[in-house]
Amino acid sequence: MKNPFETLEVWFVTGSQHLYGPGPLQQVQSNTDVVVAGLSSEGNLPVRLVSKPIVTTAEQITAVCREANASENCIGLVFWMHTFSPSRMWIQGLKEVQKPFLHLHTQFNRDIPWSTIDMDFMNLNQAAHGDREFGYICTRLGKQREVVVGHWQDATVQARISSWMRVVAAWHDHQNLLVARLGDNMRNVAVTEGDKTEAQIRFGYTVNGYGIGDVATHLENVSDADATALCAVYDAEYQLSENLRPTGERRADLKTAAKIELALRAFLTETGAHAFTDTFENLHGIPQLPGLAVQRLMADGFGFGAEGDWKHAALVRALKVMGYGIGGGTSFMEDYTYHLHPSGGKVLGAHMLEICPSIAANKPSCQIHPLGIGGKEDPVRLVFDAHPGDAINATVIDTGAGFRLIVNPAVVEAPPEELPHLPVARAVWKPLPNLEMAAESWIQAGGAHHTAFSYDVDAAQLKTFANLAKVEYQLIQ
Numbered sequence: 001m002k003n004p005f006e007t008l009e010v011w012f013v014t015g016s017q018h019l020y021g022p023g024p025l026q027q028v029q030s031n032t033d034v035v036v037a038g039l040s041s042e043g044n045l046p047v048r049l050v051s052k053p054i055v056t057t058a059e060q061i062t063a064v065c066r067e068a069n070a071s072e073n074c075i076g077l078v079f080w081m082h083t084f085s086p087s088r089m090w091i092q093g094l095k096e097v098q099k100p101f102l103h104l105h106t107q108f109n110r111d112i113p114w115s116t117i118d119m120d121f122m123n124l125n126q127a128a129h130g131d132r133e134f135g136y137i138c139t140r141l142g143k144q145r146e147v148v149v150g151h152w153q154d155a156t157v158q159a160r161i162s163s164w165m166r167v168v169a170a171w172h173d174h175q176n177l178l179v180a181r182l183g184d185n186m187r188n189v190a191v192t193e194g195d196k197t198e199a200q201i202r203f204g205y206t207v208n209g210y211g212i213g214d215v216a217t218h219l220e221n222v223s224d225a226d227a228t229a230l231c232a233v234y235d236a237e238y239q240l241s242e243n244l245r246p247t248g249e250r251r252a253d254l255k256t257a258a259k260i261e262l263a264l265r266a267f268l269t270e271t272g273a274h275a276f277t278d279t280f281e282n283l284h285g286i287p288q289l290p291g292l293a294v295q296r297l298m299a300d301g302f303g304f305g306a307e308g309d310w311k312h313a314a315l316v317r318a319l320k321v322m323g324y325g326i327g328g329g330t331s332f333m334e335d336y337t338y339h340l341h342p343s344g345g346k347v348l349g350a351h352m353l354e355i356c357p358s359i360a361a362n363k364p365s366c367q368i369h370p371l372g373i374g375g376k377e378d379p380v381r382l383v384f385d386a387h388p389g390d391a392i393n394a395t396v397i398d399t400g401a402g403f404r405l406i407v408n409p410a411v412v413e414a415p416p417e418e419l420p421h422l423p424v425a426r427a428v429w430k431p432l433p434n435l436e437m438a439a440e441s442w443i444q445a446g447g448a449h450h451t452a453f454s455y456d457v458d459a460a461q462l463k464t465f466a467n468l469a470k471v472e473y474q475l476i477q
Contacts, residue, residue: 010168011078012051013064019084046166066093077099094137102147135147144470164461164464166322171204173318177275182212186281186308202469216285218270241366260288275317289376295353298332312396322454330356331452332452333350345430350426355382361384361414368380389455396448402472404471412455442476463475
């Protein structure tokens with residue numbers, strides 16, 4: 001996946017006022033620059049933090065907010081009131097600002113200099129009430145924002161800023177995201193439906209439909225040489241079953257899978273889509289269900305939803321962006337079957353084929369087996385177990401009155417026994433607090449059977465994401 005943070009910026013804007021005179025204001029700017037440099041060097045921030053000139057008038061505040069709105073690279077702002085900054089000056093700027101913002105409630109010094117503190121020091125370091133004045137006007141205006149409290153050199157504060165940056169980067173990506181629907185939704189399924197216009201209003205992404213023939217046309221143009229070269233990549237990256245190896249009797253099927261991957265990549269490049277759906281009921285002109293192709297595209301950062309599920313294709317993409325570089329992995333997922341043992345229930349999650357190898361515990365095995373559904377040739381797929389660790393399952397549903405984002409943390413475990421007759425990628429987890437309570441709450445909330453599954457994103461980040469979209473958020477834990 002290409003680094004989604006590479007060109008992005010978050011602007012750091014400090015508020016003050018002219019009452020203090022030029023000397024203290026120069027100190028406020030100097031301190032601001034030190035804070036930004038410190039956060040940038042020590043905070044493990046995924047996005048470049050840019051120190052902007054301090055603002056001391058309503059005109060300056062409104063100007064920087066308008067500038068942020070117009071900047072393609074600025075994805076959000078951090079506001080800090082180093083001194084007192086009367087909040088009526090902020091009204092117009094806050095009314096106009098369209099980018100997400102974080103209110104950092106900190107101060108330059110960590111400790112009070114007890115033996116030397118005087119009124120000059122007190123006047124210069126007034127964030128304790130300057131930020132409260134700012135907080136009041138944000139609440140009065142109904143402005144959604146993140147509030148982080150603590151000293152700027154504290155690791156917890158830095159981690160929260162970093163986490164927020166990842167969320168707003170995913171939000172920024174959503175504003176330009178195209179979800180390509182290849183065919184329609186699976187017939188008679190309710191939860192994969194939804195209001196695409198309202199989704200664009202709330203989340204920013206666009207959902208457009210395309211015929212599967214658009215991919216089939218690309219498939220016709222894939223050369224044997226390119227497919228052969230991609231098969232060599234498969235040979236190097238996966239443990240191929242004997243029948244898919246260069247001398248195996250099913251090598252031609254692997255080559256077909258390679259052509260499907262190349263065709264899908266060409267289609268997504270042509271359309272500019274970074275998320276997509278398909279459905280096994282609508283694959284005219286495609287010989288196999290594109291299992292291996294989808295798995296590898298997800299590993300490269302594309303969002304995916306099976307059976308036309310565009311909401312989860314978009315959500316998988318958002319989690320891919322949020323979790324970039326962390327390394328735990330993110331995938332499309334489905335609750336498939338239960339282990340209802342008295343010692344504690346577990347979920348076996350999988351899908352027909354399309355689970356991302358970014359969550360694999362070991363080197364995936366590349367295999368070919370009959371599918372028994374869809375009426376196509378035997379599809380090639382990667383088979384593996386997900387690695388143990390803490391994860392989340394998240395789902396977006398259309399309630400008819402709006403969207404709801406439901407999140408359930410889980411503890412992923414290795415399967416208690418080998419699964420030699422289950423030729424699909426899978427994950428085994430214990431949902432929190434337990435299977436019975438989690439499943440009941442999920443069902444009561446209307447959660448889908450499809451999810452976005454991630455080791456790299458936490459529930460707090462998804463709450464922030466839901467707040468940005470102004471949609472309902474429900475945490476099950």
